[in-house]
Amino acid sequence: MIVHLNSTYAGYYSYNADESPINTDFLRTEINLDILHGCSQMCPGCFIPRKNLTKADNLETLYNLLIGGSYHPDEITIGPTDIFDAENFSEIMSHPYMEKIYGISAIGFTSTLTQPYLLVKEKLAVIWGLYKHIHRVPDIDFKIVLDIDKYLDGDLDSFYKNLELFEFGSVQFRVNYHKDVFKRIGYNELCQRVFDDFNAPVIITPSFLTDRNVRGKVTQHLENFRREMLEQKIDKKWLNLYTFFDAKFNGFGCQNYSFYNNKLYLNPFLYDVIIQRTPQFETTMDANTLYDNIEYAQQVDDCNGCEFMMSCAERNVHLYMESRGLDSCVALKEYMYASD
Secondary structure, three states: OOOOOOOOOOOOOOOOOOOOOOOOOOOEEEEEEEOOOOOOOOOOOOOOOOOOOOOOOHHHHHHHHHHOOOOOOOEEEEEOOOOOOOOOHHHHHOOHHHHHHHOOOEEEEEEOOOOOHHHHHHHHHHHHHHHHHOOOOOOEEEEEEOOHHHHHHOOOHHHHHHHOOOOOOEEEEEEEOOOOOOOOOOHHHHHHHHHHHHOOOEEEEOHHHHOOOOOOOHHHHHHHHHHHHHHOOOOHHHHOOOHHHOOOOOOOOEEEEEEEOOEEEEOOEEOEEOOOOOHHHEOOOOOOOHHHHHHHHOOOOOOOOOOOHHHHHHOOHHHHHHHHOOOOOOOOHHHOOOOO
């Protein structure tokens, strides 16, 4: 094992019902707080916008919106860019309402961990330091982007050194899908190798679904993604890393939102969260879009009579299909209900 991760009770492979951080609210809610600005990374397959209009003071708006509801979110992912590259890191992390947000939810961050060791160490201390005066079990989920080629070439010494700083919290690895992602290693082999090397999961994420160009690459990439994922014949134990395939994690009880420029947007969930910032997806915490999804599903031949139609509708997949003009199945039915 190169670096042993997830060894604390917040980790993926060491869950303890009595000691692990957990939100006991009936509904599961996740928020993507799009407040970070700037990123110097050039990750293959990434479609995440690097510019941001959300102001630090908007943290107060989000906090009041959340505590005014009947339940608190399970996780707030602070993004959308690399936390260690963000130009407004100090402004955001030192804002008094960031500490308040820490107090009501688990926190998530994304990074490539390609920054200098001392910079990562210094900023990581700030990230964990906000728990100092909070009476809550510390719970941070780090989503680390893995460069497959460098990983296979053994060219990640500085990356591994940075990774040793992440002894606490939970870590999962992510790889943005692109056309050559399986060129050198199959998905099952990649998952097993990452598990053996780091005691951590890795998932392939279709970041292209966030592409804001409706006439762009979504249709082409989605067809390729579905075909290649099916060709990988993914083992059941790795399929379970995708909550989309598990009917228990349905969108009706597991809503996902983006908070951007002082507005709340509904995020469809297809394999992974799809961050949306268009008027069509602007919403409120108590909005019910289930019937809007069903209405569009009834116009799609693949959805009519499909046993998974409600599962997709509850995750707002059909609203996403309608916004992109997609009129055929976008899911991988062969992998649905993977955990049964």
